[in-house]
Amino acid sequence: MNTSVKIAGVKFKNPVMTGSGTFGSGMEYGEFVDLNKLGAVVTKGVANVPWPGNPTPRIAEVYGGMLNAIGLQNPGIDVFMERDIPFLQQYDTKVIVNVCGKSIADYVEVVEKLADKPVDMLEINVSCPNVKEGAIAFGQKKEALEEITAEIKKHAKQPIIMKLSPNVTDIGEMAKAAEAAGADAISLINTLTGMKIDIHRRKFALANKTGGMSGPAIKPIAVRMVYQAAHAVNIPIIGMGGICNGEDAIEFMMAGATAVSVGAANFFDPYSTEKVIAGIEEYMTKYGVEDINELIGAVS
Amino acid sequence: MTKKKVTAKVLSQKKIGPDIYDLWMSTELAETARPGQFVCVYPKDKSALLGRPISICEVIPTESMMRLVYRKVGKGTSEFATLNTGDTVELLGNLGNGFPADLAKGKKVFLIGGGVGIPPMVQLAKTIQGEKQIIVGYRNSETFLDKDLDRRGELYIATEDGSLGTKGNVMDAIRENKLTADMIFACGPMPMLRAIKKYAEEAGIPAYISLEEHMACGIGACLGCVVKTTKKDPHSHVNNTRICTEGPVFEAQEVEI
Numbered sequence: 001m002n003t004s005v006k007i008a009g010v011k012f013k014n015p016v017m018t019g020s021g022t023f024g025s026g027m028e029y030g031e032f033v034d035l036n037k038l039g040a041v042v043t044k045g046v047a048n049v050p051w052p053g054n055p056t057p058r059i060a061e062v063y064g065g066m067l068n069a070i071g072l073q074n075p076g077i078d079v080f081m082e083r084d085i086p087f088l089q090q091y092d093t094k095v096i097v098n099v100c101g102k103s104i105a106d107y108v109e110v111v112e113k114l115a116d117k118p119v120d121m122l123e124i125n126v127s128c129p130n131v132k133e134g135a136i137a138f139g140q141k142k143e144a145l146e147e148i149t150a151e152i153k154k155h156a157k158q159p160i161i162m163k164l165s166p167n168v169t170d171i172g173e174m175a176k177a178a179e180a181a182g183a184d185a186i187s188l189i190n191t192l193t194g195m196k197i198d199i200h201r202r203k204f205a206l207a208n209k210t211g212g213m214s215g216p217a218i219k220p221i222a223v224r225m226v227y228q229a230a231h232a233v234n235i236p237i238i239g240m241g242g243i244c245n246g247e248d249a250i251e252f253m254m255a256g257a258t259a260v261s262v263g264a265a266n267f268f269d270p271y272s273t274e275k276v277i278a279g280i281e282e283y284m285t286k287y288g289v290e291d292i293n294e295l296i297g298a299v300s
Numbered sequence: 301m302t303k304k305k306v307t308a309k310v311l312s313q314k315k316i317g318p319d320i321y322d323l324w325m326s327t328e329l330a331e332t333a334r335p336g337q338f339v340c341v342y343p344k345d346k347s348a349l350l351g352r353p354i355s356i357c358e359v360i361p362t363e364s365m366m367r368l369v370y371r372k373v374g375k376g377t378s379e380f381a382t383l384n385t386g387d388t389v390e391l392l393g394n395l396g397n398g399f400p401a402d403l404a405k406g407k408k409v410f411l412i413g414g415g416v417g418i419p420p421m422v423q424l425a426k427t428i429q430g431e432k433q434i435i436v437g438y439r440n441s442e443t444f445l446d447k448d449l450d451r452r453g454e455l456y457i458a459t460e461d462g463s464l465g466t467k468g469n470v471m472d473a474i475r476e477n478k479l480t481a482d483m484i485f486a487c488g489p490m491p492m493l494r495a496i497k498k499y500a501e502e503a504g505i506p507a508y509i510s511l512e513e514h515m516a517c518g519i520g521a522c523l524g525c526v527v528k529t530t531k532k533d534p535h536s537h538v539n540n541t542r543i544c545t546e547g548p549v550f551e552a553q554e555v556e557i
Contacts, residue, residue: 064347
């Protein structure tokens with residue numbers, strides 16, 4: 001059976017990746033899963049300089065999911081290149097670096113530093129709802145998304161994936177904007193902006209007041225948006241949002257995703273990525289699917 | 301010392317205080333647990349997905365027995381409170397660094413616990429040999445684990461309502477009994493830990509305090525459970541370190557609480 005998929009000329013042994021921010025750079029999960037088995041590790045977002053992130057509490061549980069407002073805490077690109085890239089190089093998996101910034105120049109600085117590094121693709125985070133400057137500001141207006149995509153495309157040596165926000169009126173329009181500006185692929189969905197109030201203490205559950213919702217509760221929204229994006233553009237899509245098992249992954253692929261990312265499920269169960277891969281293979285065996293590519297957009 | 305997610309078997313559970321439950325389980329994690337480490341306990345109810353971080357109260361490594369003493373506060377712990385002998389429960393452990401019990405060798409120590417911060421003091425008191433003064437604070441005379449601690453050192457009790465021991469908090473008990481120490485180990489609510497940090501600074505002695513924070517993964521990936529630190533830590537390169545991984549125990553002067 002063939003489980004490999006191709007995105008922008010990069011071949012992945014299987015379509016299972018990790019949702020940025022849920023897997024670090026893989027170090028913490030190496031104790032639980034064999035990183036060699038993953039299609040790709042998508043790293044936690046990295047900026048040109050270290051970011052301290054938001055005050056705590058940064059995490060709150062909600063029904064069937066969770067809210068986070070980490071605020072993209074990261075050690076900066078220099079530490080990342082010294083520590084995380086060599087770590088990932090030891091494994092037989094593709095490396096996708098998630099890039100964040102406050103200004104286009106910030107993103108470009110990171111992208112340029114990664115130009116000659118053993119990185120397979122770049123995922124551009126224009127959709128984090130938890131930081132005040134940058135990130136989502138570029139992902140909620142068509143013109144801003146086009147501008148940043150085009151500018152990064154000019155400097156990037158690796159193919160770029162624009163990670164889109166679900167907190168928009170028309171996901172198809174945003175997907176088209178990314179494609180028109182030269183994106184090689186898109187990934188969606190990032191988290192949905194949510195809020196939780198602790199009624200006993202009359203306080204917001206998160207110090208940031210709002211946070212990004214993830215987990216199985218958001219899956220139907222994510223599947224719908226992947227489907228809409230798939231019908232709006234011709235570039236490949238990496239689908240994510242609440243994937244916990246192989247069946248969830250297949251659902252995203254049938255909606256039009258070429259690959260999928262396991263995100264919050266890593267938090268609930270550190271073995272999730274391997275379980276999703278095994279579940280996909282089980283499905284393929286059960287239905288006699290020879291090539292996983294025949295599942296992409298199978299329901300249209 | 302690898303971390304694992306395992307299925308533990310419930311040996312017994314009883315209520316030992318107001319909403320306080322005493323759970324003994326059979327699990328291989330007991331064989332390697334250090335005092336002050338914690339486990340994440342997973343609800344079976346799949347609408348509540350995150351593991352609940354609970355400190356390890358006591359272990360009997362040779363029998364693979366682990367004891368958790370926790371307060372029923374929400375959806376997850378309410379479910380745990382219904383666990384009966386023979387039931388299974390999913391655990392992720394052992395997590396965190398634990399108390400540096402070795403440093404207590406030859407020292408006169410305070411073991412201080414407040415409320416549900418008391419449980420980890422049981423295993424710590426079992427581990428540390430030598431002169432131990434154990435100071436515990438409760439809301440009222442409905443105490444728990446005091447008998448377990450009494451046989452491991454000199455026990456001093458403080459209650460908020462004064463119904464037992466010193467009226468007030470653990471610091472009041474230390475003052476009232478004119479206690480002194482070379483080193484402090486503590487776990488409890490933030491106001492208590494802040495008071496201990498100040499006390500230790502004034503006394504010029506080290507204090508190892510165990511912190512808690514909402515966390516998603518428990519293994520250092522989500523960066524949810526950070527605490528501000530005085531120095532840049534080698535993982536984050538910002539003044540925010542992970543309670544689940546570099547902690548939960550920190551020397552008090554290293555953290556800004």
